[in-house]
Amino acid sequence: MTDAPTDDQTVLPLKADSDVVRVRQLVRDVATAARLSLVDQTKLVTAASELARNTLVYGGGGEARVRRLVQGTSVGVEVVFSDDGPGIADTELALTDGWTSGNGLGLGLSGTRRLVDDFRLDTAPGAGTRVTIAKWRR
Amino acid sequence: MDRIPILRIGEMLLVSIQVDLQDHTALMLQDDLSNRIVETGAKGVLIDISALEIVDSFIGRMISTTAAVSRVLDAETVVVGMQPAVAITLVELGLTLSGVRTALDVDRGLRMLRDSVEIPVVGRGVSPDDGRAD
Amino acid sequence: MSSQPDQQWIDLLRDNEDEVIEAWTAAAEASLAGRMTGGDLANDIREIYNGLLAGEGSETDIRSSVYDGLRALLNDLGRTRARQGFSPTEAATSIFALKQVLLDLLGRRGDLGAYRAFAKLSIIVDDLGLYMLETYANARETVIAQQAETLLELSTPVVKLWDNIVALPLVGTLDSARTQVVMEALLQALVDTGSEHAIIDITGVPAVDTQVAQHLLKTVQAARLLGAECIVSGIRPQIAQTVVALGIEFGDIHTKANLSDAMLLAMRRSGLDIVGRS
Numbered sequence: 153m154t155d156a157p158t159d160d161q162t163v164l165p166l167k168a169d170s171d172v173v174r175v176r177q178l179v180r181d182v183a184t185a186a187r188l189s190l191v192d193q194t195k196l197v198t199a200a201s202e203l204a205r206n207t208l209v210y211g212g213g214g215e216a217r218v219r220r221l222v223q224g225t226s227v228g229v230e231v232v233f234s235d236d237g238p239g240i241a242d243t244e245l246a247l248t249d250g251w252t253s254g255n256g257l258g259l260g261l262s263g264t265r266r267l268v269d270d271f272r273l274d275t276a277p278g279a280g281t282r283v284t285i286a287k288w289r290r
Numbered sequence: 291m292d293r294i295p296i297l298r299i300g301e302m303l304l305v306s307i308q309v310d311l312q313d314h315t316a317l318m319l320q321d322d323l324s325n326r327i328v329e330t331g332a333k334g335v336l337i338d339i340s341a342l343e344i345v346d347s348f349i350g351r352m353i354s355t356t357a358a359v360s361r362v363l364d365a366e367t368v369v370v371g372m373q374p375a376v377a378i379t380l381v382e383l384g385l386t387l388s389g390v391r392t393a394l395d396v397d398r399g400l401r402m403l404r405d406s407v408e409i410p411v412v413g414r415g416v417s418p419d420d421g422r423a424d
Numbered sequence: 425m426s427s428q429p430d431q432q433w434i435d436l437l438r439d440n441e442d443e444v445i446e447a448w449t450a451a452a453e454a455s456l457a458g459r460m461t462g463g464d465l466a467n468d469i470r471e472i473y474n475g476l477l478a479g480e481g482s483e484t485d486i487r488s489s490v491y492d493g494l495r496a497l498l499n500d501l502g503r504t505r506a507r508q509g510f511s512p513t514e515a516a517t518s519i520f521a522l523k524q525v526l527l528d529l530l531g532r533r534g535d536l537g538a539y540r541a542f543a544k545l546s547i548i549v550d551d552l553g554l555y556m557l558e559t560y561a562n563a564r565e566t567v568i569a570q571q572a573e574t575l576l577e578l579s580t581p582v583v584k585l586w587d588n589i590v591a592l593p594l595v596g597t598l599d600s601a602r603t604q605v606v607m608e609a610l611l612q613a614l615v616d617t618g619s620e621h622a623i624i625d626i627t628g629v630p631a632v633d634t635q636v637a638q639h640l641l642k643t644v645q646a647a648r649l650l651g652a653e654c655i656v657s658g659i660r661p662q663i664a665q666t667v668v669a670l671g672i673e674f675g676d677i678h679t680k681a682n683l684s685d686a687m688l689l690a691m692r693r694s695g696l697d698i699v700g701r702s
Contacts, residue, residue: 374611
């Protein structure tokens with residue numbers, strides 16, 4: 153993960169359904185400004201939508217931070233989702249491809265990870281969850 | 291909190307999703323569709339997603355569920371107009387939406403539905419007691 | 425016009441302005457093998473010179489704010505040299521040439537104290553040279569990336585074979601990046617032409633490994649989501665053997681040995697057929 157100097161970030165609360173849509177739109181705007189390709193934008197926004205929903209549904213609400221990344225001549229977009237919820241007990245399980253289309257269970261993290269370039273999960277039972285994703289312009 | 295309108299064309303129901311769907315709006319649509327299918331005895335449901343730029347796992351699941359529920363209610367579902375970027379993303383996510391029929395556009399989708407709807411062998415007004423058609 | 429001992433390197437430059445700039449420009453010109461006019465080069469050198477003087481010798485860390493202008497200048501220079509096609513050495517010598525110039529100067533004056541000042545300056549010049557090289561390298565990478573993209577676009581032509589049928593003849597090695605571009609191009613073509621059938625011909629692809637096969641599979645799945653079907657044609661015996669040996673499941677992807685068989689299949693699925701005239 154990069155700690156490169158960045159532009160200011162935008163913070164959005166995730167407290168209701170409508171906030172998920174707002175996060176999608178914000179990520180879309182920042183990704184467009186960073187000139188990511190259409191497919192890359194779509195992947196990033198979709199990943200953000202998944203994680204925003206997780207934060208809302210499983211994390212009991214939280215927030216999303218969106219910022220543009222700059223490293224040398226590389227440009228990217230980073231989104232951090234954080235909540236003070238119950239945390240994920242078994243991260244290995246959460247990251248395996250156990251998600252199926254029928255049952256609506258599971259966090260779908262493995263699929264989401266495939267959509268982005270950088271993915272980091274910080275969590276522990278009772279300690280909340282923080283997921284950081286980033287996608288770079290190719 | 292907009293409801294997605296459902297149009298009826300003969301034995302088909304047509305839904306065109308134009309807005310960025312919130313979760314509860316998607317669930318409402320699912321409900322509304324099942325109700326309308328029963329109310330109208332519709333045999334086909336066409337969902338036009340050509341304006342949808344994002345289809346995540348929730349919406350994807352909603353589409354799969356709608357197709358499955360419709361089938362139980364004796365109606366076929368076709369999803370049309372998926373954008374290439376969306377298709378690529380869904381495949382990467384691992385969502386293949388198997389069990390959901392797809393078509394390039396509304397025209398082809400309607401044709402597909404009409405072909406799949408059982409066409410009565412005898413015309414109207416002819417009952418088994420009448421003279422045979424052949 | 426003497427500064428503190430630590431800042432004497434600035435005096436070296438200031439006191440010998442004309443001599444330094446002239447010699448510096450000449451050295452830089454020599455290294456660029458005449459590919460740059462003296463006028464432009466002299467301007468560049470003079471600007472760098474002024475940039476160095478900007479801090480009054482108070483700072484030796486080139487990242488300090490007194491050198492903001494100088495760094496911006498070197499940024500531009502690095503990018504320009506890269507786009508002009510100069511080699512890394514040619515680009516950097518414009519900076520490093522200053523050291524030789526000063527050494528020559530000191531040699532003629534024989535001033536011991538000045539040598540210490542030179543040592544300080546040497547470090548600064550090294551940093552500046554490297555800084556410029558970084559920008560240069562990044563700019564070169566961008567140029568290469570752009571060229572690669574153009575090559576990619578040129579090599580993924582999607583052909584409309586008939587109403588409702590497109591073909592994608594693939595030639596050359598398929599890597600991850602290339603396959604993604606190809607996939608996007610094919611899907612977009614299906615939508616643009618309103619075609620329900622795509623023939624992916626891999627006659628010109630020398631080898632297929634698990635990754636490539638997976639990419640092909642993803643392309644077929646994505647096309648299905650759009651409402652189109654794919655046929656993979658041109659599978660050579662070696663590739664077929666590799667696929668089986670690797671245990672790759674092509675699943676329900678339709679495959680045909682050659683393009684014509686694939687086209688026939690696609691036409692029949694489209695409700696067409698080819699009949700001979702008697």
